[in-house]
Amino acid sequence: MISPMIPRCRYRVDPLRSYELAVAENPLNAPGGSGNRRKRSLGVASKFWKPGRTLWVSFLGAPDRRLKMSIFELASQWLDLSGANLEIDLAEDDDKKATIRILTGPHLPHSLSDIGTDALAYGEDTMCINVPLGHDFFENTVLHEFGHALGAEHEHRHPDADIPWNEQVVLQSHMAAGWTEADVRQQILSKIDDVGLRKTAYDRTSIMHYAVPQAFTHGDWEVALPQQLSEKDLEFMRLAYPHD
Template identity: 40%
Template sequence: MNGIEDCTLIQWPDDQQSYEVAINENPKNAGSGTGTRRKRSLINYSKLWENGRTLKIAFIDGPDDEHKKKIINAARQWLPYINLSFDFVEGLEGDIRIATKNNDNSSMLGTDALLIHPAWPTMNLGVKPEHEDFEVIVTHEFGHALGAMHEHQHPEANIPWDKPKVYEYYQNREMNPLSKDEVDRNIFTSFNALSAIYTPYDRKSIMHYPVADNLTLGNWKILTNRKISKKDKQLMKLLYPKR
């Protein structure tokens, strides 16, 4: 397992079901986020939790106390910037359910977690506590659980990818290889969401993959962002404003 670039953001494949769950949780998911009115549709909706609620977060496979403590400390880094609370529990009774014994790092996007079978995890944190980027990866996955997309897929990112090299790198790497379609979906395709998500592109976002210079055209790279950025904070305050 490498680093944050091994994260898999998972969205429920049935847009109708995803939409219905999202607006049942938070009717504002069907509206606009920044005051710009947009037509309600299955394309343009967000997956945000009801503002002000407490999210129950369950550890379902019994990590030891130190492991749990490190996950909790990383997740809580978001709390100063959102109008939500976290309640960490054991077992399967959670809105978000964390498994730590798989080999991948992944999360459902926001309210899509409500569509997962109650006996299954909605977030996998296979990263080991001794990994140098453990805190970064956990914080990143919780960003997805709160409804944040990958920043390198921002519509304004305009990263000068050297696409043949990117395909070759991800298809041939030893850990978690990706098919061409998976690279297109997880690297190149811009996300489509409500205008609230369209805050200015942020190279420093903790939701951004690192970008190696040898995978781009010209002199263009981004190292691993290890802190929640100023714009990350602004986005979360916009998505979950204090009352």
């Protein structure tokens, strides 16, 4: 059975609007305008925040303080461990002007996040976390969703991944759990187009990689659920948000 707690990324912004927001936030997001600064573990180069800025994080609905601080401390690892030129800080609860606005609770259908500057398109939540504190998936989910919020895409969709998917099994398993075929292809199976893409090598240990059970692939191929940031995840942050 597929867990409803699998973290996702959210694709809801019209492409033109997404582009306009990204370039207004950081002109280096424009195609051809950022040189080597667009390299990433697998980030969406057109949706990076402006290096050096502070992203304000607000929790909607005033959840338990222990839960909030656990989420914030995990999210801070992306920057504390990488030394990237970006900061996050806590805003007051229910601050609709905060950059990242988080809903929490097991009643939420999915954990998901807008990708980078797409968060600027809406006034409501930009991230949902439905995994409770103490759950085996908690750390993975929080780190994964904040990776999206900072501009990272799913690593298993890396153009060099070459995962030997058993597509029929993947589709059947996820659709039986309520995913649509479009969901499965967009979140898992489809590779990101390698058109002018700047990237580091594919990383099976990335926090942005889904767990891949043996049953989902042909041959002897699987990936365990990542539990911490990899070295390439940290490299991604430094390349996406340089100090120069």
